Amino acid sequence: IFSALRPQQPDALLALIAMHRADQRGEKIDVGVGVYRDRSGLTPVMRAVKMAETRLVAQQSSKSYLGSDGDIRFTQLLGELIFSAQSVDDDRRFGLQTPGGTGALRVGAALLTRAMPDARVWVSQPTWPNHAPIFAEAGMATLTHPYFDAKTGGIAFDLMLTALDEARAGDVVLLHGCCHNPTGTQFSVEQWQALAALCSLRGLIPFIDLAYHGLGDDLAPDGAGARMMMEAVPAALLAYSCDKNFALYRDRVGALFVQAPSAPLAEMARANTLALARSLWSMPPDHGAAVVRMILDDPALRKDWRSELERMRTRLNRMRTALAAAHPLLAPIARQRGLFSRLPIDPQTVEALRDHHGIYMPADGRINVAGLNDANIGRFIEGLLPHLEE
Numbered sequence: 001i002f003s004a005l006r007p008q009q010p011d012a013l014l015a016l017i018a019m020h021r022a023d024q025r026g027e028k029i030d031v032g033v034g035v036y037r038d039r040s041g042l043t044p045v046m047r048a049v050k051m052a053e054t055r056l057v058a059q060q061s062s063k064s065y066l067g068s069d070g071d072i073r074f075t076q077l078l079g080e081l082i083f084s085a086q087s088v089d090d091d092r093r094f095g096l097q098t099p100g101g102t103g104a105l106r107v108g109a110a111l112l113t114r115a116m117p118d119a120r121v122w123v124s125q126p127t128w129p130n131h132a133p134i135f136a137e138a139g140m141a142t143l144t145h146p147y148f149d150a151k152t153g154g155i156a157f158d159l160m161l162t163a164l165d166e167a168r169a170g171d172v173v174l175l176h177g178c179c180h181n182p183t184g185t186q187f188s189v190e191q192w193q194a195l196a197a198l199c200s201l202r203g204l205i206p207f208i209d210l211a212y213h214g215l216g217d218d219l220a221p222d223g224a225g226a227r228m229m230m231e232a233v234p235a236a237l238l239a240y241s242c243d244k245n246f247a248l249y250r251d252r253v254g255a256l257f258v259q260a261p262s263a264p265l266a267e268m269a270r271a272n273t274l275a276l277a278r279s280l281w282s283m284p285p286d287h288g289a290a291v292v293r294m295i296l297d298d299p300a301l302r303k304d305w306r307s308e309l310e311r312m313r314t315r316l317n318r319m320r321t322a323l324a325a326a327h328p329l330l331a332p333i334a335r336q337r338g339l340f341s342r343l344p345i346d347p348q349t350v351e352a353l354r355d356h357h358g359i360y361m362p363a364d365g366r367i368n369v370a371g372l373n374d375a376n377i378g379r380f381i382e383g384l385l386p387h388l389e390e
């Protein structure tokens with residue numbers, strides 16, 4: 001047993017956490033793994049989350065099983081936050097609570113392979129490194145399309161569309177809803193329209209990954225592409241993560257939303273998704289979703305959450321502006337959104353920055369902008385500038 005197993009690469013992003021921790025230098029800078037940090041470099045529990053947790057502990061009278069779809073009110077409120085009350089009531093749509101955005105992607109991929117065994121998934125080059133393995137485990141082959149234009153720091157949209165000419169009806173197209181990981185790029189309204197038209201015309205299934213809702217421009221604009229896409233096509237999936245915008249990371253909070261071409265097909269897809277969820281994790285963990293439900297259900301907590309989220313977003317965008325002003329090659333960072341941007345540097349430079357300046361980022365040059373603050377951005381720029389050409 002086990003002798004046929006192959007060695008596995010550790011997750012390079014998670015490995016950076018340990019590397020940074022082991023570094024004894026006082027002046028080190030962590031722009032590695034994607035968690036929000038405040039101006040002191042901390043990832044605190046949000047105020048509204050603390051309040052809701054206190055109430056939850058006081059009020060919860062049972063921890064008995066809920067069921068495979070988890071906290072139904074949580075999913076309802078989240079759906080209303082992303083879409084609107086009336087579109088959540090659409091009987092061609094359903095949602096279920098999942099263990100994080102990862103769980104939503106995984107059970108969604110399983111549903112898609114069960115429904116369409118020959119379907120393939122198209123992902124952007126580059127994308128979050130877990131995307132391809134998640135689909136592979138569910139039995140779906142991954143194809144990549146060009147995406148990032150390193151020269152402009154924007155999206156190589158024409159090249160993307162040309163590559164998608166090769167897509168077959170029933171193929172899945174994975175789209176980052178906002179704040180693309182790892183490039184910080186986002187589709188414009190016109191680009192979402194073009195993608196929606198392409199998916200409708202060619203029978204492609206959009207699978208939207210919305211992991212940074214509210215960390216780009218605001219909740220409404222960050223969800224606009226997803227909303228528009230779901231309105232325009234007969235069938236689509238959306239994987240949502242509350243782990244960044246509610247800072248609940250380790251509590252694993254997410255949901256999958258599915259839209260089918262008709263109400264009976266939606267009911268069939270729902271029954272199959274619940275069966276798949278039972279075989280994957282039986283039921284999702286309750287605590288984090290209960291907290292999100294309490295926040296969204298209480299006007300005062302909801303208001304406080306939104307204002308803290310806005311402060312996070314404003315801080316990110318302020319760091320972006322400061323970084324972009326430091327060198328012409330960094331200018332696109334001001335237009336990008338969310339936690340990430342990709343620096344125009346090679347892996348050797350990434351290593352040199354780590355060795356000589358204690359600056360930690362993955363080999364592709366992705367930075368987590370939240371790792372920067374007023375106390376360290378000067379040192380970061382000073383370390384980086386000699387490595388930028390032009």
Ligand code: PLP
Nearest residue numbers: 100101102128181209211241243
């Ligand atoms: N999708 C993207 C693009 C991400 O960056 C992440 C980050 O963790 C996820 C999905 C997964 O989110 P979660 O931690 O909720 O599983």
Ligand code: TYF
Nearest residue numbers: 011013014032033034130181
């Ligand atoms: O891309 C990131 O840094 C975040 C966090 O296996 C993350 O999405 C990274 C790797 C991983 C899980 C989460």
